[in-house]
Amino acid sequence: MPKETFFRLPEEKRRRIYQAAVEEFAAYRFSDASINRMVKAAGIPRGSFYQYFKNKEDLYLYVMGEIGKEKLKVLSRYGPADDQAGFFETAKSALPAVFDWAESHPLYNRIGFLMALDDSDFIRMVMKKINDSQPFLRQMLKKDQAKGLIRPEIDTDLVADMYLNLALGLCRDYYGGTPREEIIGKVGSLLEIICHGILA
Amino acid sequence: MPKETFFRLPEEKRRRIYQAAVEEFAAYRFSDASINRMVKAAGIPRGSFYQYFKNKEDLYLYVMGEIGKEKLKVLSRYGPADDQAGFFETAKSALPAVFDWAESHPLYNRIGFLMALDDSDFIRMVMKKINDSQPFLRQMLKKDQAKGLIRPEIDTDLVADMYLNLALGLCRDYYGGTPREEIIGKVGSLLEIICHGILA
């Protein structure tokens, strides 16, 4: 949690600092991010930073919190998913929304991606917390299986991990320069394969 | 390539340096590895290192070369895979060999794993070189498709990427503490799902 002083700052300055932090964390993994660079970009003296935040971890958690808020706001605009829709329809229909999110918040998206490349204890902890707070995917698969849509011997949690892993790989391709159209095509193909692979 | 001086070194010292380098690269990604730590572990003065190697990149490439040699030696012991065997049988039957390799060369394996967490240009280049030199998996899938074992509309290169990505994820689980038996079970299930997903 940032210190009180930070929230008492004039709006403009606070935004400047936030922006610089986001850019730093989108350019470097948490472990490689530098407060020196960040304060320079924000145009504040180094000492001030420690007046606003306890340390780098504190800043990171604050940024993650803001990203979470924004994500919730955007996703809620897409309305609650059809309660009866299965995993595949949901995954497919959510694709545009996911891409819209990624392309309208490229920096936020990059921060999320870079988390997967960081093996520090701190980031592991953060990722675990985020994962535990988003069990939608897993529940949806379990529901589909209960309905008999998915073969009973399939481990749905494994499928969820599979999907998330593959998504991460595609995300990497995306940052490697593969164009959006191609990625969308690949996601479709992957879903198709998994679909064929687990359906009853 | 190390400098001539390095190869003229007494066997014992050379091995000591190599061992320290392997341990350093298995403990830290290339970008985070420190020559300071390495020379300390090897018990040689800092200046000597630069007498043997041009820089960290030079050392890394040398280690990778040695690992490659060792891998080739071990894999060739398992004999050439049946030329008629398809992707799934091969992948399944190769599982023990892969695990044996990983468990008998834990440090080498860790180095390979850590490469995937490094996004420096240098490591990207190294990974690309390694990937391009091992097209077995891709060719095998194409052959299966030509035989009509795999549906014609499937993009086999995508399947190869899929498999490699998933393997990487499981590797991560492995280092996260998931026991060998569980991983093997998961690999089997994943192969099963992909199999069902792409077979004709």
Added chain:
DNA sequence: AGCGGATATGACAAGGGTGTCATAAAAAAC
């Protein structure tokens, strides 16, 4: 105007990293 708390600031300490270089020592050649 004067006081006091909040804020701003850059120097500082202490640690890390890399690569170079002059010199010392050892080895080899003569």
Added chain:
DNA sequence: GTTTTTTATGACACCCTTGTCATATCCGCT
């Protein structure tokens, strides 16, 4: 034994990082 070549070595210069702290400045209140 002297000269030449090879190797060994740690100090050095320069870069970076984080977190602290004494001091300066600002701002609101009396």
